[in-house]
Amino acid sequence: MSLTKTIESLSEKQKKEKESLDLFLSTQTVIKEALNKLDFSNELFELLKEPLRMLTVRIPVKMDDGTVKVFTGYRSQHNDSVGPTKGGVRFHPDVDEEEVKALSVWMSLKCGIANLPFGGGKGGIRCDPRNMSFGELERLSRGYVRAISQIVGPTKDIPAPDVYTNSQIMAWMMDEYSRLREFDSPGFITGKPLVLGGSQGRETATARGVTICIEEAVKKKNINLQDARIVIQGFGNAGSFLAKFMHDAGAKVVGISDAHGALYDSEGLDIDYLLDRRDSFGTVTPLFKNVITNQELLEKECDILVPAAISNQITAQNADRIKASIIVEAANGPTTLEATKILDEKGVLLVPDILASAGGVTVSYFEWVQNNQGYYWSEEEVAEKLRKVMVGSFETIYQTAQSHQVNMRLAAYMVGIRKVAEASHYRGWV
Numbered sequence: 001m002s003l004t005k006t007i008e009s010l011s012e013k014q015k016k017e018k019e020s021l022d023l024f025l026s027t028q029t030v031i032k033e034a035l036n037k038l039d040f041s042n043e044l045f046e047l048l049k050e051p052l053r054m055l056t057v058r059i060p061v062k063m064d065d066g067t068v069k070v071f072t073g074y075r076s077q078h079n080d081s082v083g084p085t086k087g088g089v090r091f092h093p094d095v096d097e098e099e100v101k102a103l104s105v106w107m108s109l110k111c112g113i114a115n116l117p118f119g120g121g122k123g124g125i126r127c128d129p130r131n132m133s134f135g136e137l138e139r140l141s142r143g144y145v146r147a148i149s150q151i152v153g154p155t156k157d158i159p160a161p162d163v164y165t166n167s168q169i170m171a172w173m174m175d176e177y178s179r180l181r182e183f184d185s186p187g188f189i190t191g192k193p194l195v196l197g198g199s200q201g202r203e204t205a206t207a208r209g210v211t212i213c214i215e216e217a218v219k220k221k222n223i224n225l226q227d228a229r230i231v232i233q234g235f236g237n238a239g240s241f242l243a244k245f246m247h248d249a250g251a252k253v254v255g256i257s258d259a260h261g262a263l264y265d266s267e268g269l270d271i272d273y274l275l276d277r278r279d280s281f282g283t284v285t286p287l288f289k290n291v292i293t294n295q296e297l298l299e300k301e302c303d304i305l306v307p308a309a310i311s312n313q314i315t316a317q318n319a320d321r322i323k324a325s326i327i328v329e330a331a332n333g334p335t336t337l338e339a340t341k342i343l344d345e346k347g348v349l350l351v352p353d354i355l356a357s358a359g360g361v362t363v364s365y366f367e368w369v370q371n372n373q374g375y376y377w378s379e380e381e382v383a384e385k386l387r388k389v390m391v392g393s394f395e396t397i398y399q400t401a402q403s404h405q406v407n408m409r410l411a412a413y414m415v416g417i418r419k420v421a422e423a424s425h426y427r428g429w430v
């Protein structure tokens with residue numbers, strides 16, 4: 001049987017699991033390459049190729065109809081040699097172990113790039129919050145915290161929002177942790193509402209960071225942002241604020257999408273109207289008739305393409321047909337390794353996820369610092385500190401790519417892995 005036939009015969013769930021595994025294996029491949037380029041030992045690769053800890057939990061939740069449903073959750077801690085682990089929690093029907101593992105490795109790299117005193121962690125629950133009531137979501141969030149409480153905490157592992165989780169879910173999780181510890185613990189989690197110790201600017205931080213990367217990338221390509229046409233896949237936290245920032249900067253947002261489909265208009269979309277109509281899960285396209293698919297959107301005419309939804313969107317199957325000359329990855333893992341090679345050959349400037357989406361964790365770090373010191377900063381202070389981190393990180397990685405004659409992804413892995421590799425070494429682990 002041919003390989004294509006074999007893959008076709010897999011169920012949707014098996015296909016997703018295979019994609020997650022491929023994503024994780026590709027991550028290991030690039031880590032190995034980065035460590036080799038930096039002359040680190042193979043022992044370090046053996047340590048860093050897998051998370052130190054991976055906890056799988058079962059969470060029973062009383063549903064509104066009186067039945068009990070048991071959900072599967074994960075928390076992966078890649079490496080805590082630099083400091084406590086840090087990373088979001090994703091609520092999504094497709095979450096699986098390999099994906100969470102890969103996401104936690106990327107968090108170590110992001111923290112290394114932004115020079116934060118954290119290692120990488122990540123969590124997820126296999127569920128579809130779009131079909132759950134507020135009460136069910138609260139019980140699930142609290143149940144997850146009880147299940148992972150032994151391995152998390154303000155000096156151990158600090159969660160945050162990710163796909164389909166938000167400040168309300170962070171608030172429930174913080175409250176549950178504080179009750180367990182009998183101590184108010186705002187520093188247990190970031191991305192909280194402002195009144196519970198959230199930081200100014202955290203909600204928009206990921207999109208701000210992506211915006212800064214776009215501003216830096218267009219300079220390198222001699223493109224004027226005001227003349228640029230932008231396609232954004234995903235209209236949630238990252239995608240929708242980015243659309244707003246790009247629109248306000250005078251660029252033309254010609255395409256956006258959500259889990260149900262995509263909208264494209266070469267004359268530019270009415271972003272304020274779309275923002276007004278989107279729901280809290282970043283859904284807007286079901287309100288329209290002229291909807292195209294997410295895959296069609298990726299191949300549309302534009303100058304800048306920003307995948308800001310889920311992983312494995314740009315693959316060897318479609319990379320050749322991508323028209324953008326700049327791709328800035330707001331999502332985690334949207335481009336496969338094979339696709340990265342094809343895009344390199346086409347001369348596309350690809351700003352990788354572990355750099356482009358580092359704005360979120362950077363402001364999460366600021367939130368944690370403010371919680372620890374009990375003194376809070378203005379939005380301007382946060383924005384200024386974030387800009388400094390993002391511009392500096394972009395330039396370091398761009399220059400590393402130039403001087404080593406490698407692409408921005410490998411350069412970002414080289415910059416990102418150094419801190420965790422050195423910290424593991426100094427601790428005497430390898």
Ligand SMILES: NC(=O)C1=CN([C@@H]2O[C@H](COP(=O)(O)OP(=O)(O)OC[C@H]3O[C@@H](n4cnc5c(N)ncnc54)[C@H](O)[C@@H]3O)[C@@H](O)[C@H]2O)C=CC1
Nearest residue numbers: 163164234235236237238258259282308309331332357360
């Ligand atoms: N929120 C944050 O602070 C950060 C988010 N990210 C990454 O950015 C990406 C988006 O995250 P958020 O905006 O926070 O999530 P979100 O939950 O706010 O929005 C997700 C968006 O993706 C769309 N989507 C979901 N499934 C899809 C599918 N199968 N096909 C196409 N679109 C789909 C949703 O409809 C929604 O518009 C994720 O990869 C996340 O890991 C990265 C760094 C930080």
Ligand SMILES: O=C(O)CCC(=O)C(=O)O
Nearest residue numbers: 087088160162360361364
């Ligand atoms: O804000 C954080 O701590 C983590 C954000 C996150 O999960 C990510 O960057 O993928």
